[in-house]
Amino acid sequence: MFVRILVTAISWAAMAFLVMPLVIIIGASLTETRYLSFPPEGLTLKWYGAILADPTYVQSFLMSTLLAAAATLAGIAIAIPSSLALARYAFPGRQFLAAMFASPLVLPYLVLGSALLQFTGYFGFSQTFLALLVGHVVIVTPFIIKSVSSLITPDHLALEQASADLGASPWQTFARITLPLLRPGLITGAIFGFITSWINVELSMFNTTGALNTIPVQLFNYVQYSVDPTIAAISAVTILIAIIVITVLDMTIGLDLLSDGKSGRQET
Template identity: 80%
Template sequence: MLARSTIRAIALVCLAFLLLPLVVIIGASLTTASYLSFPPQGLTFKWYGAVLADPTYVRSFLVSTVLAACATAAGIAIAIPSALALARHDFPGKHILAALFASPLVLPYLVLGSALLQFTGYLGFSQTFMALLVGHIVIVTPFILKSVSSVLTRDHVVLEQASADLGASPWTTFCRITLPLLKPGIITGAIFGFITSWINVELSIFNTTGALNTIPVQLFNYVQYSVDPGIAAVSAITIFISVVVITLLDMTIGLDVFSDTKNNRQNT
């Protein structure tokens, strides 16, 4: 009993330590002072109003959201067939292809951003939304591929073979058997991929312009010349959006699906 209480106390302390920066950011965004301060000197929502009234911030939020959503969707479309091919088939160059997919995880994003700028400049569409999208697909796909690959088991093949034996077409088997079984890995990878795209600065900064900025690049440029509670307000808005998204995911699909899948894999 004592050991359990000690573990619970340590867990609560660790949780408080992780939540403390979020509390500081939200508190600093509510201050009435014209500079960052915590505890806040009075409470006001004027910095949130200033951020939402600034068209550059609103445009940056929209660009980041659309960019992350499109990159995640494209990454899912690439990762699912790639994961199935790498897990179930042997072919020449398989290991090279797997290493190629994993390379964005180890290469610095600054290097990728610089290379992307030169590549898209050669093709004539540098510093455009399409150039950003190509780069973000490159860095998002490995996360989704790893997540999807992690849920593939031998049982999947048996179920697919049973479906085929019962007369289902390959497309019906994929839609009704394979895809539902991959759902936890797809959702997990999509979350990681979306977050990776949303917070990226290093790759994005090479391909943005004054009219095409993601929110992390917008903040990076802003803090070089001014530091005020508006920055904390933008960060707090991002935190609120994350909480809302996670809550909606839990209400719609249930986040316990991930732990259930892990337990099933261990039991298998």
């Protein structure tokens, strides 16, 4: 009984420790002062209004979302065949290719951003949406490949062979067997990839301009000259969006599916 109470108390303490920074950010975004203050001195929503009144913030939000979504979709398109090829076939250069796909996970994004600027400059499309998209696909794809590869087992191949023996075409086998089995890894990797892309500063700042800016870079530039509750308001909006996305995923897909690949196997 004592152990259970102790474990419960520690769990709640850990939860409070993780949630408290979010509470402070949201509280600071409601203060009436022109500087960050917690507890808030008065309550106001004017800093949220300031975000909506500034077209640069709205444009940056939309740019970050569009860029992250496009990079994630492209990463999924690359990760599915790449993961299947690396997991099932032995071919010359396989280990090198696997290391190349994993390298963005360990290389500093500043190095990748600098290399991307030189690469896109050489081909004449630096500081464009395409340049940003190429860079974000590079950093998103490894997360999806890693999540998908962990689900590919010999049992999957046996199920695909059984499907083919029963007369299914390769496309039918992929759509009805392979893809559902990989779905938990795809969703998990896509979430991590989208978040990584959306919050990225180091790689993005090499290829952004005044008219082509993501919200993390916008905030990075803003805090160098001014720190006011607008920063907290933007952070609070981001937190709210994350909560909404997680809630929608839990209601439509189920978060237990993301953490347990067996759920996908049972459904198929």
